[in-house]
Amino acid sequence: MVLAGLLVGLIPLSLVRLWTAALHGSTALLGEADFWQALLMGFRFDLKIWAVVWILFCLLALVLNLAGKRSWLASVGRIYFGFGLAVINLLAVCNHFYYGYYRSPFNPIVFGLLEDDTWVVLKTIWQDYSVIRILLGVSVLVFVQLKLWKKILVWAEKVPHPVRRRVRWPACAGLIVLLALSARGSLASQPLNPESFAVSSNRLLCDLVPNGPIALHAAWVERQEQIDIGPDVTAGLQGLGFASPVAAAQVLGWNVHTDDEVMAAMFRKTAQNDYLLQHPPHVVMSLMESWGMQAISRQAADNDVLGRMAKHTGEDYWFTHFASGRRGTHPSLENLLINTPLTPLTQGSFGSVSYASSAAKPYKDAGYRTILVFGGSGGWRRLQSAFSKQYFDDVLDMNNIKAAYPEASVADAGLHDEYLFRFAFDTLQKADAKGQKVMMFILSTTNHPPFVPSILPKHYVVKPINMAKFNDVTLPPAEAKLALQAFQYSSDALGGFIDQIKASGFADKTLLAASGDHHLRSFFKLKMNEDLHWLDRVPLYLRIPPAYRFKGKYMADKEGGHRDIFPTLYAHSLSGASYPGFGEDMLSSTWQGAGLGDFNDLYTPEGVAVGLEHSTWLHWNTAKDKLLPLENPPAALQKAVQTERARLGLQDWMIRVQAVKKQL
Numbered sequence: 001m002v003l004a005g006l007l008v009g010l011i012p013l014s015l016v017r018l019w020t021a022a023l024h025g026s027t028a029l030l031g032e033a034d035f036w037q038a039l040l041m042g043f044r045f046d047l048k049i050w051a052v053v054w055i056l057f058c059l060l061a062l063v064l065n066l067a068g069k070r071s072w073l074a075s076v077g078r079i080y081f082g083f084g085l086a087v088i089n090l091l092a093v094c095n096h097f098y099y100g101y102y103r104s105p106f107n108p109i110v111f112g113l114l115e116d117d118t119w120v121v122l123k124t125i126w127q128d129y130s131v132i133r134i135l136l137g138v139s140v141l142v143f144v145q146l147k148l149w150k151k152i153l154v155w156a157e158k159v160p161h162p163v164r165r166r167v168r169w170p171a172c173a174g175l176i177v178l179l180a181l182s183a184r185g186s187l188a189s190q191p192l193n194p195e196s197f198a199v200s201s202n203r204l205l206c207d208l209v210p211n212g213p214i215a216l217h218a219a220w221v222e223r224q225e226q227i228d229i230g231p232d233v234t235a236g237l238q239g240l241g242f243a244s245p246v247a248a249a250q251v252l253g254w255n256v257h258t259d260d261e262v263m264a265a266m267f268r269k270t271a272q273n274d275y276l277l278q279h280p281p282h283v284v285m286s287l288m289e290s291w292g293m294q295a296i297s298r299q300a301a302d303n304d305v306l307g308r309m310a311k312h313t314g315e316d317y318w319f320t321h322f323a324s325g326r327r328g329t330h331p332s333l334e335n336l337l338i339n340t341p342l343t344p345l346t347q348g349s350f351g352s353v354s355y356a357s358s359a360a361k362p363y364k365d366a367g368y369r370t371i372l373v374f375g376g377s378g379g380w381r382r383l384q385s386a387f388s389k390q391y392f393d394d395v396l397d398m399n400n401i402k403a404a405y406p407e408a409s410v411a412d413a414g415l416h417d418e419y420l421f422r423f424a425f426d427t428l429q430k431a432d433a434k435g436q437k438v439m440m441f442i443l444s445t446t447n448h449p450p451f452v453p454s455i456l457p458k459h460y461v462v463k464p465i466n467m468a469k470f471n472d473v474t475l476p477p478a479e480a481k482l483a484l485q486a487f488q489y490s491s492d493a494l495g496g497f498i499d500q501i502k503a504s505g506f507a508d509k510t511l512l513a514a515s516g517d518h519h520l521r522s523f524f525k526l527k528m529n530e531d532l533h534w535l536d537r538v539p540l541y542l543r544i545p546p547a548y549r550f551k552g553k554y555m556a557d558k559e560g561g562h563r564d565i566f567p568t569l570y571a572h573s574l575s576g577a578s579y580p581g582f583g584e585d586m587l588s589s590t591w592q593g594a595g596l597g598d599f600n601d602l603y604t605p606e607g608v609a610v611g612l613e614h615s616t617w618l619h620w621n622t623a624k625d626k627l628l629p630l631e632n633p634p635a636a637l638q639k640a641v642q643t644e645r646a647r648l649g650l651q652d653w654m655i656r657v658q659a660v661k662k663q664l
Helices: 002-024 026-030 033-066 070-102 108-113 116-127 131-157 161-184 203-208 212-227 233-239 245-251 259-265 274-278 311-316 331-338 361-365 380-387 398-404 417-433 479-501 532-536 562-571 637-664
Strands: 267-269 282-288 317-323 369-374 393-394 438-443 511-515 537-543 577-582 596-597 602-603 607-610 616-620 627-629
Touching: 002 033, 002 070, 002 131, 002 161, 002 203, 026 033, 033 161, 033 203, 033 212, 033 361, 033 602, 070 131, 070 212, 070 393, 070 577, 108 212, 108 274, 108 380, 161 602, 233 637, 245 259, 245 637, 259 637, 282 417, 282 479, 282 562, 282 616, 311 479, 311 537, 317 602, 331 380, 331 438, 331 511, 361 577, 369 380, 369 417, 380 393, 417 479, 479 511, 532 537, 532 596, 532 602, 532 607, 537 562, 562 577, 602 637, 607 637
Parallel strands: 282 438, 282 511, 369 393, 369 438
Antiparallel strands: 267 577, 317 537, 511 537, 596 602, 602 607, 607 616, 616 627
């Protein structure tokens, strides 16, 4: 029964793995030794999960025997095996589609279903995937597997009874050893674990290794580790190879000798500037939902994906080689506003901590009114309660906007963006009239799946989009068109907001910034690693009035990232202000630029490093639209990776110190 179950259960998991490889890889994978290593390692994990399932069944069988219910064993076995097949197969298929969306096996983001707007998430899943067909397909697969299992058992019954009696006990002993070894997964000192996923420098091959249940368990463990930071504040540092904060600081060239000196050195000060003291500007930063560069790069006269935003990209600073801090909205939000590499930080008890590394704190300390405006519900991921503790005077959401404009229309994820920006402008205008200086952070929602007709307000007139320029998308044509129209609408709403600012009486004293929270997910067909940059790349729009443009240099293709947004704004709006020094001024003439995507992918002028440990080295092709393998990385790139590891380790340490100490 058990051996037959192992055989029948293992086959579909390998087939799903091949399905994922065929859809997201290329035929060149077949020639790579690492491909077969990934399949073998994946098979070992498949064997591990099924071994655990059958060990539990053996324990159940023992209980039934002791209870005198041996006659129940066959019926219970069928039900148990059928349930196991259904769960494991369904998780494998879900993991396959999850990879198509996030370009990752199940990760901690998957548990956001419990804290997110669950109805919107379920509608998105229903919209984007053929749920009924998937469930029917899994059901048919389970039915076929059970039939095959039964045939194998019938065949086994044909073995002569004397033979079966002679081999019964040796077979049982061998089976116990097989299940124990398979559940452990290894004869080495360490059992099979998520570290074993790393079979190649090719991320896709590593991602093929875990099956659905294994990936989900690894994600759960990672999430628990992220929420429960634990008492060891140097855990992240040590994981990156540094024995202490001082050791990491020395890599950065800091002259420090104690932890307190390291902590102090992690904060910088903006230059003293009398003009800023006398004429403090307003500062507005917009984080745009799914505002990825890959779609924006196809902007043209006959393919308008930016709407009214297009002209501003030519009139102001527009950085196109810019990396998002994370690949999800909430992780990027925490990264931007708290400077944390640990996420989700605000979901548990650590969400009650006010962090000195919070982006709004320098403005709050300088006497600004700090406002966060969100187009969705303030209950989303506890946003209202959590960020009220991050030095924001006001955290306003769709309820505040709806109260101001009862006519505001709603999409699935929140109010349509035009009402969000209308509210933001009116709030800023009223504050300016009162003589208040304002720092405002805006979080948009409209460009969020599901891409259904209601994603656009009825009165919106769509501008021309040339679908011929999007022949490399994954969505059906009608849905892809709606997604691009939503992208255009959201960008157009931002452009209209900037139009209002520029036409206002406070235009000359308002700094503006806008970036995407992450790329447009599950839209374009991508190949790893040559298209890796599109997973990280978002734009940075920056408007600095002439009076606030100090010494600097603008390079549209300078590498940068989310961590550089607020340091740039601080440099042009605050005098002598202390701030967390994790990023740089994008307009600095001395800084050459570097962007860190997803705290993993480092983009520099010298090349790209995938992974800060055991890096895969890449460089640009001539057109700078594809990444190619780099055999001999330049010393400058290797040094940049070491610098990033030290910086990331210290950033991790800073957050842990604050979280742990303030919880005591």
